[in-house]
Amino acid sequence: MDFNSVCLPKIEASDPQCNAEAEADDRIAKSDNPDDDLACINHQVDDLFTKLEVELNGVEQFYSTVSRNQQQNGSNTTKVKDSSTPSAAKKNQTRAVAAKRRQELKLQQDRGSDCQEGEALLELQLAQEATHARTARKISNELHEVNRYLEELREMVLQKCRKFSVEEKKKLGAAFTKLSPEHLIKALEIVTQTNPNFAGVSEEVDLDMDDLSESTLWKLKIFVKEALKIQESILPTATAAKDDDKNINNKRKKKICDALAKTKRTKTELVD
The missing domain is CATH 1.10.287 (Helix Hairpins)
Incomplete structure (x- = not known):
């Protein structure tokens, strides 16, 4: 103006x-x-x-x-300036919100990178596990083939070297009757390994030594020999325990007889 x-x-x-x-x-x-x-x-x-x-x-x-x-x-x-320009408190609040948002975005990025790294590590681990599983199956198949080849080779060697005689088969059959129930079950399992059709778990078992292979006969001979040794070492202890039980029962019977005899004498004296 x-x-x-x-x-x-x-x-x-x-x-x-x-x-x-x-x-x-x-x-x-x-x-x-x-x-x-x-x-x-x-x-x-x-x-x-x-x-x-x-x-x-x-x-x-x-x-x-x-x-x-x-x-x-x-x-x-x-008023227009105040309404168009944020106050100090609003500025601080806006800055705090922006800082928090930046921190959240950073955390999300970090989590995203961590998730990506975790997924990459998981995929690598799964790939390694799959590779190891394939290798394990391959090794297992190879070991099975090697074992089968060794069994065939063992049969060939046994047939060329010496066969089980009839007398040895009879002795082995007789030794079967001396085995304990536990050892007998294990012996029948040896037969089942080479002859899957053999019913070794039945109540009555028909075992023909002539039908068994040379390797099975040798396995049975070694097993029965060791089993009988174990049973013989256990037998004295079992016999001693049985004798102790027998002595205890005899002493108990003697005490009962003495008590009955004493009672009878007492009754006789009362009658007289």
Whole structure:
């Protein structure tokens, strides 16, 4: 606002009051009475102060209006600025949210990378396990083939070296009857290994030594020999325990007989 352009009230020459003042000046100039001159001057001064007061009030009102408008405009500008610009608390809150979001994104990326690494390691582990499983199956098949080849080779060697005689087969059959139930079951399992059709778990077993292979006969001979040794080493202990039980039973029977004899003597004495 250009204050120089403010239109202030001016005393125009055509103003009636100005004309009156001019006339008063003429009277003062023409008058010879000082009292009249003083009264006229006071009147003119009052009129001037009145005019100046009116003009001053107008100027004060104008500037007060301008100042109030400026304050209102400044307040509106401040409000718009405050509404468009976040406060310090909002800025801090926004920064905190942004930092938290960045941290979450970083954690997600880390988890994503960890998951990818874990999946890669899992795939590698599964591939290694599959490779090891194939290798294990291959080795197992090869060992089975080697074992089968060794069995065939053993049969060939036994047939060329020496066969089981009829007398040896009879002795082996007789030794079967001396085996304990546990050792007998194990001996029948040896027969089943080379002859799957053999029913070794039946209540009655028909075992023909002539139907057995040379390797099976030799296995049975070695097993029966070791089993009988074990049974012979256990037999004295079992016999001693049986003798102890027999002695205990004899002592018990003797005590019972002595008690009965004593009771009988007592009854005889009472009768006499």
